[in-house]
Amino acid sequence: MKKFFTPLFFITCIILLAACSRGIYRSETKDLETLIKRLTKKGSDDKVLADIRSVYEPALQRAQQNISNYRYDAPPQKWDRMIPEMQAMQQMFDIINTNQYAVRMIKPVNFYRNIAEAKDSAAADWYNYANDYFERAGRNNYKEAFEAYNKSISYVPNYKDARQKMQEAFDRSLIYVLVNQVQYDGFGFNNNWNWNNYNSRDQQLQNQIIRDLGGRNNRNIPAYYFNEWDLRRENRAPDMVIDMVWRNMRSDQPRDRTRNYNRSKKIETGRDTANKPIYQTVTATVYVTERYLEANADMNIIFTDAKNRTQVDWQAIPASYRTSIEFATYSGDRRALEDNDWNLINRGQNQPLPNREEVFEQLMRNIYNDLLNRIRRVTGW
Template sequence: MNTISLPFRSAGIRGMLCLLACLLLWGCRSGEKLYNKGKYDDAVAAFVKKLQCRPQDATALQLLPEAYRQAQRLHDDRVNGFLRSNNQLKWEPVRNEYRAMQRLYDLIHSSPAALQVVTPKDYRDAITGAQENAAESRYDRGMALMERGDKASARKAYEEFAASLKLISNYRDAKERMEEAFQAGVIHVVVSEIDVRSPFFQFSADQFRDYLVRTLQQRSINRFVAFYDERFARNENLQPDQYIALRFQDFVVGQTFVDRLQRDVSKEIVTGTSKDTSGKIINIYTTVKATLFITKKTVVSKGLLDYQITDTNNGRLLRTDRIPGSYTWLNQFGTYRGDYRALSDEDKKMIGGQDVAPPPPQDLFIEFTRPIYDQLERDLRSYYSNIN
């Protein structure tokens, strides 16, 4: 069995006691330093902690009462300053000051030695009163905003009722008022059907619009904005607050260009080896040549989308823009005459290619509208996310 000799054990205990004494001494000095800097709340906490370890510490017993009085004085001064102000939301900072003083009360009650020299004040009733006043102020502000009768004020009222419930979870009928404010503040936005002036592309245009509406609905851009398809709004007799008109302008699908090119190529290749006069082996190079006959087929699709956001209540134009989009399909193939070894890897790929048909027009329409869709979605998300 391993044992520790008594001298070494005693030395270890003395070292731990020495370290503990140093920490306690540091804690006391730390409390004094905080007190001298006017950080009275922190000083109270430091002195209480010291007394929990050393109930007879003279410095802590002497300075704790004064630190508590100074802390209480500072918080009372702030409370009085808030109460004298005309700020409707003054009760929330008042509550915070009372809470800070209650924390000091709880701290002092955690140490019997601290209670011997300080009789802290209990602020629980003051906190409850301030909280009730704060909830009432928020509620009254919400009611006043609702009386204005406009959507922007209703959205602000929603936040006021929510703040009231955060202060007191079941305050009066704030939950019902909050839901009422939400419904009054929602902006109903209808996205128009798209007229492309071509029945051939109408289905693709409808897909474009349907996907846009679904994305806007699912992204939760703004809780106060609801998006609807025009057909749904018409069937439900929904009266929109805003209308997004979409229209493709000047679009071309499948514009085909065919270019036939002839290009001469050459390359030096190693065809053998020989020895020079010193006997060193050297490569023998030969230039090989070929002529490429290339067919380049390009199919271009492009167009513009105009969109406008209108306030349906007054006809005011809120936002308008034009977004371009394009897609180019390319196919190259060819033949050659001459030495195959003269061709590069890219040349060989073209020689291996063949004349293939471009995608169908509906697919080309979708491809050129893809960048338009991305830009339009970004624009609408940016615009509606900033509505308060």
């Protein structure tokens, strides 16, 4: 699927740049805190005061220059650069303001009013920006509007009707998603899984996926998820259809891998004439068999626009599963063996490995969260 850069992409870049701008002042702010604490402890000190000035004044000049430059950027994005600069300098002002001697000597600039005015302007510009996209309609435009309204209220909570319009943009973006049962294509234990026997289990899995996505009650992303029957009860045609297809399913027959190791131990066999213990070295060999089973498959997720019958996206998630059992025999003197050896020896050689159904369930379990997250990403914004 082709990816296009939207205005939201550039908004995100601006936000990241603003975060970097705040980071530039982080070390200077920390140095300033340390110096003000030192000055407060000493009462007055020309050397400390000079150090404070050497930290604050270059930072102030840089911030004022940046703010002046950003004024010529396009609204509303410029506010995401300007306001963090003001906030960083306001934080420095607040630190210096804790020491009245430093305030008199340094005369820091109070940005409180500038920040308040800038936030009002930012809220207004982001609100107008959102309205423009809201009026264009269409899911992508509603997405831009939603994010922009959210930016507006991040600067001025409850700005006009931004919160209401934000909800309306979300509601107008809602799509009804049909999630079909899992299908199987080109698989096999010797090319014969006989999965037609598990239709009821497939239906349970389908319903679990829908339930974990939020179903009809989802509030996190603008999408409702249904099976075919529930969608009919809603008397709605789907906007998007999701098909999940297991492909390249393969599970080898159980295989054995062997290894062996030796044990030796000194044991007391009696006493000599001086009543001293007599020792004998006994040995044994333990033969361990690891019986293992490996399975793998690819879960293909196909997203289709139900209205124009075009593929929206296609993704594949590789899944794998390995399990094993161990048992052992031995030769030699049993007295040389340890408890761990006996644990292996006492295990039966007929321990069951997972059957086909259990292998399938484990493959699905291994990729389940990834499956849900990918569905959310494609069906959401």
